[in-house]
Amino acid sequence: MKPAMETAVEENTEQSQEKKGCFECCIKCLGGVPYASLVATILCFSGVALFCGCGHVALTGTVSILEQHFSTNTSDHALLSEVIQLMQYVIYGIASFFFLYGIILLAEGFYTTSAVKELHGEFKTTACGRCISGMFVFLTYVLGVAWLGVFGFSAVPVFMFYNIWSTCEVIKSLQTNMTASGDQICVDVRQYGIIPWNAVPGRACGPILENICNTNEFYMSYHLFIVACAGAGATVIALLIYMMATTYNYAVLKFKSREDCCTKF
Template sequence: SLSSRWLECCARCLIGAPFASLVATGLCFFGVALFCGCGHEALTGTERLIETYFSKNYQDYEYLIDVIHAFQYVIYGTASFFFLYGALLLAEGFYTTGAVRQIFGDYKTTICGKGLSATFVGVTYALTIVWLLVFACSAVPVYIYFNTWTTCQSIAIPSKTSASIGTLCADARMYGVLPWNAFPGKVCGSNLLSICKTPEFQMTFHLFIAAFVGAAATLISLLTYMIAATYNFAVLKLMGRGTKF
């Protein structure tokens, strides 16, 4: 019957589906959305914190604002690129599975098909290396905010440290966020504790953590793509046929 043939066709498609590519694509979309969305808002929150608490002179953080805005535009481009590239990698995964072979019979892979698979392997390798740097850079703001939060915990609970509360500070200049001649450039003691308790600080801190998690998820998806694409290309090259992956 028509329904049984339809179910049989669906079953064959599922058997030959590139599950590794499907998982990697979902993880890539999730990671990029988390990294770009949360990263964009976290940078905006950092801008507000700097101009509100760490410097009263716009010239001190004018360069920082330009860098933040440039990064936000890069984020827009990154999101668009990875959503497109993820879709292409998924399509390539379907191409190199046995789904077509299961339905239409054995087929020989063309030289063009092999070249396209090799291109995806090379580009994915390069993207993985670049994203390793992005992943490392995304850990920097988390480290800075965590240090600030830890200092606030020491101020809130003086028994945690032997230092005077007034000497416990968060200095934006020491991280290169502000120039050394910025005033005040740092916030200490109870003033710093009050900043840590603000919704702006808490939200920005958690947004950077979420962006870091998104960068990690994207890196894992790229590593999965890289393994799957390398395996598929090796089979195409050695066997001259599509393979399941």
């Protein structure tokens, strides 16, 4: 029988080896996590959620403001209502697509990062894997350019609402200082092209405009459009991170495939 001292030393050695093995396994797993893709996915989900959720409610509030204050005739804004309804359906599609696309990009990030870290052996050099990575690189670039356009488009209602709000602030300052009357200060939304020029009344002046700015619909729509624009900007940043991550992973996979090809001869 072994002495108690030797038995204790062997047990301690086995425990230390097990701990070392678990530690190395954890380090290896952490090394395969695509941190850039993970951050981009969280940012993309957050940005798309803000853009789609806030944009949907803000569009509904905009229609309500136009119907109540700027276009009392239903036929004048019938086309605009149909366009906004179509945009709301498009928002549903964008939310669904990017929820799925974000998950796929995260999975692709896990695959390519693990392949670069050589966690799957020869699987990293398959032509199918490189083709899929290249496809995602191209698709992400296209979506990034498209979201730049979405970001610019989402800034248009923010600009329009800001002009209306700033005009109301001018009217308030005139009334506070009693320097002049604000009755002649007007906002004509027909100049933005969202309703036709024959829409009645088409514009609001003085106290009427100030009352519009004090309504809950205007306040909520204005701030929701700002948040939606910020969400679109966050999505653009997320896609830029995706671009860099997928391009880097694809380049490394391409380099490793050539390296493996050369070492076979």
